[in-house]
Structure formats: C-alpha cells, structure tokens
Amino acid sequence: MKRIQLGNTVFEGENDVYLLDGETTALVDTGVALPEVREELVDGLDEYGLAFADVDAVVLTHWHPDHAGLAGEVQAESDADVYVHEADAALVDGSETPLFTDRDLQRETFERWGMPDADRERLTAFFDAVSADLSGRPADVTTFGDGETIRAGGVELEALHLPGHTAGLSGFAFDPRAVPDHEPVAGADATEEAFTGDALLPKYTPNVGGADVRVEGALAAYAESLARIVERDFDAAHPGHRWRIDDPSRRAATILDHHRHRTRRVVGVLDESGPATAWEVSAELFGSLEGIHVLHGPGEAFSHLDHLAAAGVVERDGTDYRLVDPDPDVAALFPTTPLDDLVDGGEDA
Template sequence: MNIPTDPSQTVSVHRIQIPNPFFEGDTNVYLLETEPLTLIDTGIGTEEAFESLSAGFQTAGHRIESLERLILTHKHQDHFGLSRRLQDLTGCEVFIHEDDLRDVTHVSERLDEYVGIIQERLTGWGVPAADIEHVSSMPYRLDKLCGSTAAQSLSDGQRLKCGETEMEVIHTPGHTVGSICLRLENHLFTGDHVLPGYTPNIGGADIEYNGLLGMYLKSLERIAGFDRPGLTVLPGHHEPVTDLTGHVQKTIAHHAQRESQILELLSGGTALSVYEIAIKMFGTMHDFHLVLGTGEVHTHLELLLDKKQVVHEAGRYCLP
C-alpha cells in the first residue's frame, strides 16, 4: 500500500502488512524510497512473514536484496524478528534506540536472565507457582522467531539522512524503555507507542523496568506536541491514526480510569496482591497475557504509591 503524500513531500512511503501470529494482528512495516533505501521494522521471524515482506518490496518496485538500512521502533519480536535474516541477506545497517539495543544484539544470550526476571516479578506479584512455571517456558519456545542482530544505537533527537531530507528520532519510552517514533517530512511513524483502537501494554511488555507508566504518559504528551494539519500518523499495527491529539487525550483518560478501577477494588478494605487485582480486572489470564496483565496492574500501582493513594506491605496493596 502506497501512503498518499502531498506534492511537497520528497520521500514515497509504502506500507507492507506482515502476518503476525499474536493478538496484535498484522504488523505494519514501512519501506521508504530514499537514499539509502530504508525499512522501518521487519515483522516477525517466520517464513510467511519473509515471503510477505519480499512481495511487498516487489509491489513497490524493489528487490528485497536492495535494502540498505533498517530502523527498528522497538525490540519486540513482531517488529524486529526478521532483522538478522535481512542483515545476512543484504548487509544492511540496523539501528535501534540505545535503551533497547542489547535485547536485539544479544537475544539468546539474555534469555536465561530474562526468564529469571519474569519468575522473580511474578513471584513477588503473587502469581501461583504453576502459572509461573508455564509462562517461564514460553520465551524459549519463541526464541526461534528472532535472532541476535548487529545494530547501531540511536538517541533522542538524532537525525538520519534520507536523500535530501532528514528523519528525526523521538524517544518515547513506555511500551519499552527504548521505544521510538520517527518523524519524516509530514509522516510520523509511531511503532507501538500510538495504536488506533486500543492502547499498548505498559508494564508487562518490558517487565524488567520500573516506572514505565510514568514514562509513557510523559511520552504521550510529548508526541502530541508534534501534531499539525496534514500529519500522517503511521502505527505499527492497524490503520493510520486520524486525530493524534484526540487519541492521546483518550489514552491518558483510559489510564486514569484504570487507576480509579484499582482504587475501587481496594476500597473494600482487603489488601490484595498484584495478581489478585489483575484477576478482578481482567479475569483469567492465559499464557503471556498473565505477564502483560499483572505488569500493567503493577505499573499503575507504582503511580498510585507515588501519589500516596495506596500503601504496600508484604506483597499486598491497600488504601492508606
């Protein structure tokens, strides 16, 4: 799909939709007809995804072997899974924000450490041992969907040459600590930072870090500042976002509502664990949704603790 541009734009953008076996749906990757020939994100590391990406290049009038530069919005498998294969095939340079760098360059090397972090977190959040054991095996099964890739680091405000113009790197931590958006002429590529129809997971999608919701809300307010007439907002999943400012306001209100929901659950006077709150909010959670659900509750509780609206003792939370 060619993204419409006004005559003042110098870079043509092609959206390629890559099949994704997970709940987010197809992953959008973007081929930029510029020098160097650039791809934003890759899709997951399956043969079906590679065939779709190759077909997308052909539709745009290019061979996949011609790729020169790959820019990753963040470190999740459905966005960088084909990076190693593309680098081996094309010799392309790969870029990702410095805070997500090691999780792309050392995927297998960090796997045991990552699983250990999951186990420690879920244990502290009161998740039953049998569920922790099941979830802990999943990263090993999914490891084949991506591979360690040599990459260069990006930083906030950095500018990358795109022919006669430049692309700006905007650091938007929250979904991951190294999540970025990219601004090129009148295009804003948002990865999973801004998604139409639903909000990205905050808290469980980068489980080893604290304070993610606070980072995310600040990042949302910052990215709203880039809104202007004619801006085309291109997310990592689903269709373009038509009202960036309105979407940001709606997302901030959604998280405020979640805080109110947690406070209501604690108003009965019984201290609850993160897991118990998550079950009451989301119902039974299966597979990796258990990490995402408990992680989201935990990051909301962090903010509520900062506001002194809840207290924490022996793994449980209650009102002051």
C-alpha cells in the same frame, strides 16, 4: 512510502512495515522472525521490485520481536545499517536476554507480581512454545538518542524517545512533503507526520508494565510520552499495527485518559477488597487471561500500583499493596493536555 502489512497471531494484530524507497531503500520495522512472516515481507518487497539485499537501512521503533525480529536477517543479506534507540539496543544485538527466555528474570518478575505457581508454569510454557523463533538472528546496531536525526530512504527522521511500552521505544517525525510516493493526509497544509511504533495504536492501548519489565516507573514514563505526542500535534501517525491514525493528538489524549480511568479502577479494587497483589488486581480488571495476556494483565496492574505507590496513595508490603488514600486526586497523578476535556478514555479506549 509504502506500508507492508504482515501477519501476527501472537501480539497486537497485523504488523506494519514501512518502506521508504527514495535515494536509498529503508524499512521502518521488520516483523517477527517466523518463516511465514518472513515470506510475507519477501513478497511485500517483491511487489516493488525489491529484495532483502536491496535494503540500505532498517530503522526500529523498539526491540520487540514483532518489530525487530527480521532485522538481523535483512542485514545479513544486505549489510544494511540497523538503527535502534540505545536503551533497546542490547535486546536487538543479542547481548541481553529478554524476559521470554530469561528464567531468572521470569522468577523475579512473577514473584513480585504475586503470580500463582500454576499460572507461572502456564506462561512459561507459552514462552517456550512461541519465543524460540520470534527474535531471529542478532543484528549489529547503530544506536541513537532522543532528538537525533537519521537519514533513511531519502527521508530525514527525527527520533522521539517515547518510553513506556519498552525502555527505548521511539517514534520518528518527518516532513511528509519530502517523502516519495506519499500524499500527506492533510494535503498542502501538512508539515509533520510520525511513525509511532507501539507508542500509539489505533485499536488497542499499548501494554505498559508487562511488555518490558526493565522500565522503571513505566506508567509515568508512558503518560509523559503520550503528552509529548499531543503537544507535537502531528498531522497523522503511522503505527506499528493496523491502520493509520489521522488525529494522533486526540488518540494520545484518549489513551492518557484511559489510564486515569484504569487508575481509579485500581483504587476501587483495593478499597473494596483490601490489600492485594498485582496478580489479584489484574484478575479484577481483566478476568481470566490466556497466552501473552497472562504476562500483560498483571504487568499492567503492576504499573498502575507502582504509579500509585510512588504517589503515596498505596503502600507496598512484600507482594501486597494496601490503600492509604481512598480518595486520591487521580488527575493530578498524570500530565494534563489541552485535549483532556474533549476525550473519554474509558476501558474501551
């Protein structure tokens, strides 16, 4: 297994593409469809004597352009099978339009969040500036569901549906001992590692709420995904950005606790300021935002407000949220894990 790192100045930093070149050749994710990133992927494959035409399969963790953008181009040159979870398939095969280019969905979403007109225009201008080239050409896809097995690059990959960041985000569990040119992190004791896409990242907490506005109950879904990662207790995780995670259970528990901390902060904002919109809560949590974060900030705030509303802690009136219970048991709103007492998931998680 080889990791090919690609540039990314729009989203969460360097993208990781994983090359599996056993009995066949496969890629896990592809990077964004920008010319300079395409060249980086071409060069990365060339280091191993490979080209797009040699790829037999592309396995996607989710639909976001920085992970799926080049899938169609790889397929066009190789006729590779492109695998994606059924909930994200329409955004990879082009039959559904993403928020980046869907004006009606933008208007509906920004109104729900209480976003001011000037900020809507600013975010729309950002989308117009960057989104046209990001998604690349559509791909013909093969869908999978949770628990299904995909054989790619000579490796058996078990699909783990880990929704939250997107509706169909999936990780892929595998036996590291069966992967050519890969030394298991835990040595001979290793039995299971996973590709985690953006479900688990080593530096940032993956955005929830703004990254895929299709997800109902996004924070609840993501919390359950994190608890599932803790339970599986992988020896290592190979994320969609930056570097390998050598203690994925602890990292997942830390991010889960981070969301408990953030939920308490949202309750505190409403307790101090009175009824507020997702946009206003976002301003208290994150301050002034630029670029893609103009989407991610209020989306994150909305996911927490929505989670609190589902629990009866707040009530929604139009775009405003009013605090009903100023002293909720926040811990009870999230799943528990065996590592909860060992982590501190504060705002820097």
